[in-house]
Amino acid sequence: MPSIQIRGKMPDLPESLPPIFRLRVPRVNERALLNLAHRFKLKGREQAGSISRDASSFTYSEGSFDLTLHRASGAFRFKDRNRWQVDHRSNVEFSDEEAIKLARTQLRRYKLLPKKSKVLRVSRLHVATAGPERRIQDHRVIDVAVCFQPIVRGLPVDGPGGKLMVYLDHEGKLTCLDHISRRVGPVYRKVIQLHSPEHAVDQARRAWETRGIERVEISEVRFCYYELGWNEEQRYLQPAYYILATLISANERIRTGDIHVTPAAVNAIGRLVPPLPRRVAQKPRK
Amino acid sequence: MITITVGVEWINDFHSDACSQNKLVYMNSHAEGFLNSMVAKGHVSVFDWGNDNAWETDFRNPASGGGGDALNWSDEVNFCYFADHGGNWSNVLHIAFSKSHNQCLGASDTWKLGAKNLKWLVLDICDGTLDTTASAVVDVWGGPMQGIHLIFTFVGNTSPWSASEGSDFGSDAGSGKVLSNAWLDRTFSSSIGNSPIAIAAGATQDEAINRRENETVNWRDYPVSSTNWLAWKWRY
Numbered sequence: 001m002p003s004i005q006i007r008g009k010m011p012d013l014p015e016s017l018p019p020i021f022r023l024r025v026p027r028v029n030e031r032a033l034l035n036l037a038h039r040f041k042l043k044g045r046e047q048a049g050s051i052s053r054d055a056s057s058f059t060y061s062e063g064s065f066d067l068t069l070h071r072a073s074g075a076f077r078f079k080d081r082n083r084w085q086v087d088h089r090s091n092v093e094f095s096d097e098e099a100i101k102l103a104r105t106q107l108r109r110y111k112l113l114p115k116k117s118k119v120l121r122v123s124r125l126h127v128a129t130a131g132p133e134r135r136i137q138d139h140r141v142i143d144v145a146v147c148f149q150p151i152v153r154g155l156p157v158d159g160p161g162g163k164l165m166v167y168l169d170h171e172g173k174l175t176c177l178d179h180i181s182r183r184v185g186p187v188y189r190k191v192i193q194l195h196s197p198e199h200a201v202d203q204a205r206r207a208w209e210t211r212g213i214e215r216v217e218i219s220e221v222r223f224c225y226y227e228l229g230w231n232e233e234q235r236y237l238q239p240a241y242y243i244l245a246t247l248i249s250a251n252e253r254i255r256t257g258d259i260h261v262t263p264a265a266v267n268a269i270g271r272l273v274p275p276l277p278r279r280v281a282q283k284p285r286k
Numbered sequence: 287m288i289t290i291t292v293g294v295e296w297i298n299d300f301h302s303d304a305c306s307q308n309k310l311v312y313m314n315s316h317a318e319g320f321l322n323s324m325v326a327k328g329h330v331s332v333f334d335w336g337n338d339n340a341w342e343t344d345f346r347n348p349a350s351g352g353g354g355d356a357l358n359w360s361d362e363v364n365f366c367y368f369a370d371h372g373g374n375w376s377n378v379l380h381i382a383f384s385k386s387h388n389q390c391l392g393a394s395d396t397w398k399l400g401a402k403n404l405k406w407l408v409l410d411i412c413d414g415t416l417d418t419t420a421s422a423v424v425d426v427w428g429g430p431m432q433g434i435h436l437i438f439t440f441v442g443n444t445s446p447w448s449a450s451e452g453s454d455f456g457s458d459a460g461s462g463k464v465l466s467n468a469w470l471d472r473t474f475s476s477s478i479g480n481s482p483i484a485i486a487a488g489a490t491q492d493e494a495i496n497r498r499e500n501e502t503v504n505w506r507d508y509p510v511s512s513t514n515w516l517a518w519k520w521r522y
Contacts, residue, residue, distance in 0.1 A: 125520075128423075132514055134424045134425070253373045256411075285341075
């Protein structure tokens with residue numbers, strides 16, 4: 001039985017039970033891609049750009065812009081190849097608050113700001129060098145990324161999806177926009193009761209016990225809607241507990257992060273996280 | 287596009303013995319996903335060693351004794367991906383093996399990365415660097431980087447947050463995208479707030495920066511003549 005230390009506060013549960021929603025089937029085809037290109041003020045015509053396709057996505061390219069639409073999720077990325085993550089020897093000097101304001105303006109400009117959202121994180125892309133003298137030189141920040149989470153019925157959407165990420169350069173101009181936020185449809189099922197956060201921790205404990213884990217620190221238990229990533233199909237949006245933990249080795253020198261996701265509704269539908277592909281055992285090496 | 291050779295090692299399962307560590311779940315998906323994506327882009331798979339088949343000697347340089355066989359494994363290929371536990375103390379990175387062959391822990395002070403063919407190494411582990419100060423990066427990596435162009439890893443702890451991190455990175459890397467940016471893009475998670483980092487080597491500051499900003503797999507035959515400078519890039 002693993003020893004578990006909970007460092008964070010358990011989440012407060014809402015007074016009204018958050019329902020399970022059906023997610024709308026994403027409209028993903030070349031016409032939808034070109035329509036989306038218009039939203040980003042591109043010409044959005046095959047004569048003005050080009051479309052490339054692979055198993056998971058379509059990409060429309062026009063000038064230095066790429067717009068990629070993912071088949072499984074309807075998630076998309078709009079980026080400027082010449083500026084996103086590129087070091088033009090500049091330095092971002094504005095604050096997180098200014099970045100959030102600028103990012104909201106960009107989302108409004110493209111009519112992508114959710115009715116309700118919250119800022120999950122502001123991250124920065126740093127660069128640095130050091131030479132023979134082993135002193136840091138040329139440390140700069142070349143972009144700032146603001147990540148918004150949509151709020152649905154008072155709950156943030158979390159997981160690999162449920163994100164609108166706005167990347168800004170040193171002038172506050174957009175270099176890339178990621179939109180992984182599936183369209184929410186009607187209520188599919190009312191939730192009759194929620195498991196408690198303690199129940200979620202107990203589920204995690206069992207999973208860790210199966211893996212022979214002995215010591216765990218839980219830093220955070222989030223109560224959220226859980227959304228999958230770019231290339232996964234998802235039919236329902238369900239309330240979940242999202243547990244962030246650290247697994248600690250016997251000698252305490254090796255620590256690793258671990259995430260455990262478990263349905264919050266007593267009457268949840270199926271699995272939240274797709275099963276891992278079956279592993280093929282290797283023959284012993286000689 | 288230049289064709290490059292790829293090898294991967296990963297460990298999920300440890301035993302209750304001297305090499306015991308907490309079991310992991312996604313490491314095969316990450317490493318083999320990377321390998322499969324690279325092969326799908328036309329690159330060549332050389333080895334895939336998992337669990338007890340992954341050995342500490344595959345990374346140890348022969349000059350460090352102890353049966354070091356890196357020149358036939360990790361340094362025999364151009365791109366090596368390693369997914370497992372890591373720990374960083376006394377300015378040495380340690381990686382954990384499930385079988386002692388010949389040690390339970392591999393140590394970065396026994397490595398000479400790039401002495402033969404290795405150009406790029408992914409260490410999909412925790413604590414690739416403890417922070418991003420010059421001492422944390424240079425004191426750990428200045429010595430082991432002996433010809434390798436770039437190392438991709440994480441600052442401090444991370445959590446495997448998606449089964450497809452390795453395959454997504456492999457897809458970008460294998461198709462000729464800028465390696466450092468592909469790593470940072472494919473492995474950063476705003477949900478958990480991890481911090482991926484790419485560390486480039488060069489004889490001069492300009493060379494290290496150029497590799498950090500522009501290197502793709504097509505730079506295989508543009509060697510690092512000496513690791514006088516490191517240039518790193520991280521998201522946090």
